[in-house]
Amino acid sequence: METQVLGTRNLHEALDRLAQSDAALDPASYGALLKECGNARELALGKLVHSHIAKHGSSDRDTFLGNFLVHMYGRCGSIDDARRVFDRIRLRNVFSSNIMIAAFTENGDLASAKNLFDRSTVKNTVTWNAMINAYVGAGAMEEAKDLFKAMPVRDVVSWSAMIKANAGRGDLEMAILLFKLMDLDGVRPNRVAFMCVLEVCADLEAITLGITIHELIREAGLESETKIANTLIHMYGSCGSIQKASEIFELMPHKSTVSWNSIVSAYAWSGDLDQAQHLFDRMPQRDVVSWNSMLAAYSQNGHGDRALELFLVMDPSLQNEVTFVIAANACASQAALEEGIAIHSRAVFYGYGSDTLVANALVTLLGKSGSVEGAKSAFDRIRSxxxxxxxxxxxxxxxxxxxxxxxxxxxxxxxxxxxxxxxxxxxxxxxxxxxxxxxxxxxxxxxxxxxxxxxxAMDHYVSLLDLLARAGRIDEAADLIAHMPFEPPVLAWTILLGAYNAMGQQGSNAVERSMELEPENSAHYVLLSNLKSPKNRGRV
Incomplete structure (x- = not known):
């Protein structure tokens, strides 16, 4: 019977056969079916298996089957059923608690997950990791950090979770520090940790650290893995080492579409649009990312006309909201209002008319084309x-x-x-x-x-300072500089100097401070000379 039920690739067919059978399956076969139901989020089919278990003498109070049932109900979003089964298990083990905690967290019940975690007398690393990932997923980084610090033993999953979480929230320096601490703790990085810290290196353009990570990847024998190689290409490309990115790409035994997209983006990022286009033309298969990357490369490098040419030959079925935004921005850079409106009309036709990104691009297009009223009208129509x-x-x-x-x-x-x-x-x-x-x-x-x-920020202060200086409110401008929460930039002193330019000693002080900050700028010496000219000498 087990062979008949499990021998089919169709879950529905397998459950139909099960429903027609009066024979019980062995626990492992029931477990396999429950796992499939959970992975497919098929609650009704999972309940059918549960009913068959109860009908044919097996007990959901059994630890093995109970754990599978809790997992199935949790994956299917039926947290109350999961909890009822969990409470009925006679001899719960650490896996029971881990599965129930995972069910709570997957369904957004962080409080119940933490309550069970605190009550669990036996915890393993999986238990701790499940709770840390729950906090990370909920954005509760302080709680995740506290739990991570309290862990009796941290494994690569624990470290990788924290590295990925910090990188994802923009705390790149902390992500790098955690990677280094993981090494000091004697834990070997896994693929997730390597890929995550390479992304951080790309964001920070930290080529030296990136090379070190690359060497560790080579030592771990992971360099030829497609996903790792793709991330290395991205890292080297972002750091401006296009030759190294190209070497990795050419040596890859298996190149995916992502691999091609990565190397095209690397060349585009470096400004070599001809090579980027050459590689784009060589691609065995292009997806929407491929097209959008090439469109953005032309648009962002001042070739809006070429971006529009490429847009016009792109398969419309591949175009998404990002495509239309890039194309509209290309029109804005060319002041091509008519073409831009046509592109926006096409976006509306394909169902992207209410998309905020697309609507924002139309506002920008109309504004850059000089139509303030048109931009305001488009702005007012944006729903979100x-x-x-x-x-x-x-x-x-x-x-x-x-x-x-x-x-x-x-x-x-x-x-x-x-x-x-x-x-x-x-x-x-x-x-x-x-x-x-x-x-x-x-x-x-x-x-x-x-x-x-x-x-x-500094730009806010400088903008207000410029207004004060041009209005002749010198004392207030000087006071604003004095109360900046950071070292005033040379531009601030230059603005103040321009306002003081015939007002005597205070003007000299501003020049001298500017010269200290930027001694190579000859304009300051000219201004100081003007202050000391005969018409101003009496006031210096």
Whole structure:
């Protein structure tokens, strides 16, 4: 009977045969079926197996079958059934607890998972890892760190989980530190750890560390594995070592589409668009990533016309929202309004009209083409506005000298729940600067930190400083420099110097400070000479 039931590749057919049988299966066969039902998320079929177990004398209170049932119910999202079976298991072991914890975490019940974890008298590394991954998945990094530190023994899964989590949330330096600490702890990295830290090296352009990791990969015998090699190509390409990326690609025994995409992107990143196109043309099979990478390469390197040519020969069935955004941006760079509107119409036709990315690209296109009203109309039609939508509209207002409209857009969108970011405020301050709206900018500046919890960056300070200096409010400009929470850049001193240019000693101080920060800039010496000229000498 087991052969008849399990000999088919069709799960539904196997369960039909099981339902027609009065004979019990052995526990291993039941376990195999339950595992298949869980992996396929087939709750109804899983319950059929459970019913067959109960009907034919086997007990779900048995540890072996109980564990499989808990796993099946957890994977199928029926957490109450999973908990009922778990509670009925007569002799629960560490695997029972691990499976139940995994079921809780997979279904978003972190509190119940932690409660069971705390009550479990016997824990192994899998138990700890399951709880750490649950915290990581929920974004609770502090709790994950505390649990990681408390682990009696950490294995490669524990370390890899923390490395990947820190890299994913942008804490790249911590990801690298954890990788180094894992080595000091005597734990050999696995594929996940290697690939993750290579991605970090790519993001940081840390070529020296990347070469060291590459050597460790070679020693581990993993260099020829396709996924590892793809990540190495990406790392070397991002770090500007295109020759090394090419060597790895050419030596790969098996090249996937991802491999081709990686090397095309590497050449595009280096600015060698001809070689990127040559490799693109050689690809045995192209996917949407291949096309989008090549489109972006042309668009971002100032060849919007070639991007549009490539877009027009692309199979429409491969085009996605990213494709349309790149094509629209290419039109914006060429001020090709008519073509851009046609591309947006095509995006709407293929069902991407309500996509925020596509709508944002249309706003940018209309704005760069000089149609502020058109951009505003497109902006108002966006159903789910985000910070990019807001930043695009404010940048358009700034470019067209509409400072009041920019600040009003910021305030109205914040009231609607769209959170501005650092770029939003930089665009708004720039809009005020272009419009000469000092008081509006002066009132907006404290809101950056006070209302939105964003620490003003150097660019924010310099923008406001420029406004103060051009308005002749020298004392306030000097006070702003004095209260910057970081070392004022040379540009700040240069702006202040320009405002002080015939005002005597204070002007000399500004020049001297600028010369200390940037002694090779001859403009400072010319300005100091102007301050000491006969017409200003009495005031120096």
């Amino acid at each position: 506005k985000d910070a990019v939508s807001l930043n695009s509209m404010i940048a358009i207002y700034a470019a067209n000298g509409s400072g009041e409209a920019a600040v009003e857009a910021l305030r109205s969108m914040a009231a609607e729940g769209v959170s501005p970011d650092s770029i939003t405020f930089m665009s708004a301050l720039s809009a005020c600067s272009h419009s000469g709206l000092l008081d509006l900018a002066w009132g907006l500046f404290p809101c950056i930190a006070g209302d939105y919890g964003i620490a003003p």
